[in-house]
Amino acid sequence: MNPQILAPNDEELMAAYVAGDQTAFAELFRRYAPILLRLMQQRISRTQEAEDLVQQTFLQLHRSRHDFRAGARLRPWLFTIALNLRFQHFRESGRRRETPLDITTIELGGDRDPNADLLQEWAEQSREVQLALTKLPPDQRNVIILHWLEGLSFAEVSRTVGASVNAVKVRAHRGYIGLRKLLKRSNGNRKRRRSVPLRTERH
Amino acid sequence: MKCPDAREGVLGGPPVPQPDLEALWRRVESTIAREKGLLAWMRSRSTQWRVSVAGVAAAVIAVTLATARLRVDIDVYPQTRLLLSVGSFALLLGALIVLNLRPLQRPDVSTYALLFALAAFTVPFAIALLPEATLAHHVAFRDAHDCLLLGTISGAVLMTLLRALDRSASHARALVVPAAAGGVLANLALSLHCPVVSPLHLALIHAPIGLVLLLGSKGLRATKQRFTRARTG
Numbered sequence: 001m002n003p004q005i006l007a008p009n010d011e012e013l014m015a016a017y018v019a020g021d022q023t024a025f026a027e028l029f030r031r032y033a034p035i036l037l038r039l040m041q042q043r044i045s046r047t048q049e050a051e052d053l054v055q056q057t058f059l060q061l062h063r064s065r066h067d068f069r070a071g072a073r074l075r076p077w078l079f080t081i082a083l084n085l086r087f088q089h090f091r092e093s094g095r096r097r098e099t100p101l102d103i104t105t106i107e108l109g110g111d112r113d114p115n116a117d118l119l120q121e122w123a124e125q126s127r128e129v130q131l132a133l134t135k136l137p138p139d140q141r142n143v144i145i146l147h148w149l150e151g152l153s154f155a156e157v158s159r160t161v162g163a164s165v166n167a168v169k170v171r172a173h174r175g176y177i178g179l180r181k182l183l184k185r186s187n188g189n190r191k192r193r194r195s196v197p198l199r200t201e202r203h
Numbered sequence: 204m205k206c207p208d209a210r211e212g213v214l215g216g217p218p219v220p221q222p223d224l225e226a227l228w229r230r231v232e233s234t235i236a237r238e239k240g241l242l243a244w245m246r247s248r249s250t251q252w253r254v255s256v257a258g259v260a261a262a263v264i265a266v267t268l269a270t271a272r273l274r275v276d277i278d279v280y281p282q283t284r285l286l287l288s289v290g291s292f293a294l295l296l297g298a299l300i301v302l303n304l305r306p307l308q309r310p311d312v313s314t315y316a317l318l319f320a321l322a323a324f325t326v327p328f329a330i331a332l333l334p335e336a337t338l339a340h341h342v343a344f345r346d347a348h349d350c351l352l353l354g355t356i357s358g359a360v361l362m363t364l365l366r367a368l369d370r371s372a373s374h375a376r377a378l379v380v381p382a383a384a385g386g387v388l389a390n391l392a393l394s395l396h397c398p399v400v401s402p403l404h405l406a407l408i409h410a411p412i413g414l415v416l417l418l419g420s421k422g423l424r425a426t427k428q429r430f431t432r433a434r435t436g
Contacts, residue, residue, distance in 0.1 A: 033227060033228070054227065055227065055230050055234060058234075060308075060370060064247075064306050064307065066249040067249050067308065080308050081307045085307065088311075162310020162312070
């Protein structure tokens with residue numbers, strides 16, 4: 001039997017937690033902590049700060065558990081808490097901009113991985129997308145992160161960011177156009193960089 | 204780069220050093236284990252419950268102050284003017300309570316909250332500086348200390364309750380809206396209680412109560428922080 005068929009969904013877990021089941025909260029943490037960390041690290045480079053905000057998010061989830069109504073979806077609920085906490089964090093620390101975690105600067109490990117080239121390519125692609133995302137206006141970036149990366153529907157994104165569905169669609173449309181242009185440019189640059197050593201080899 | 208590749212690049216990407224989720228879970232567990240006592244219980248109630256409690260408390264404070272000694276000129280005081288001031292204070296108070304206790308799972312409206320707080324600090328001055336009611340008592344500062352004391356105490360009670368019901372973390376800006384709400388409640392209660400109609404009395408004694416609460420609470424907070432720093436070395 002497929003265990004996934006029996007696995008409770010997020011809303012069932014939340015309902016169980018509200019009813020007093022502590023293990024349901026642990027399971028929610030297991031499912032969402034990595035996603036929320038990624039969400040925080042998209043704008044916060046210091047791991048400690050990102051972890052603190054994730055910790056705060058789960059504390060707020062605990063405090064607001066009696067606000068959770070049957071029929072509501074947990075994912076946008078949790079993302080709104082996380083984004084609000086991140087916004088507060090920037091407002092209080094007086095910082096406007098933060099650079100995301102630059103994964104190309106991370107050591108890939110001691111022994112050379114047989115897939116090192118693939119990983120390097122992956123790292124480069126990821127860095128380009130993250131860099132392109134940081135260049136978008138914040139309202140477009142948030143919509144794209146929630147819709148494209150985190151898989152929320154436009155209706156859920158609209159509830160999360162507090163704008164109408166149409167406004168969210170417009171932001172997403174503009175954001176995707178901007179992102180495509182930025183990625184095209186960086187793709188071109190990458191290809192040019194790669195073609196340089198090849199030409200030198202021929203001469 | 205194609206769209207799914209790019210998405211994979213960000214989501215499933217290369218081995219980013221994973222933080223120790225076990226350690227993070229232990230931190231979350233211990234934070235939640237500390238959520239005990241009356242304060243934690245109040246904060247974990249539903250938003251509807253918290254707003255109702257704050258609303259009822261504000262109404263009880265205003266009615267108690269008014270019924271303890273209703274302004275002696277209530278029969279002759281211009282009703283429209285009284286309704287205007289009480290109505291605007293009540294509306295502002297309601298909005299400030301709702302905004303202050305807005306849960307974090309709703310989109311942020313801190314700009315509106317600050318605008319309402321700004322209005323709450325200025326509207327009492329605007330009402331105070333309206334032309335003096337014709338049935339004015341020719342006194343400006345009679346019982347001024349009573350008004351200041353009663354207003355500040357009633358405002359401080361609501362302010363403390365709003366802080367206690369607020370789920371968000373404590374920070375300097377979190378004092379603005381509760382202080383504004385406390386100031387508005389003080390003005391609302393005093394407008395039903397104090398018969399002095401001199402604009403000078405209203406502008407110098409009643410209207411600044413919100414600012415007194417804000418500065419007082421900021422001062423208390425700074426002292427507490429200094430004390431904590433000194434103790435922890």
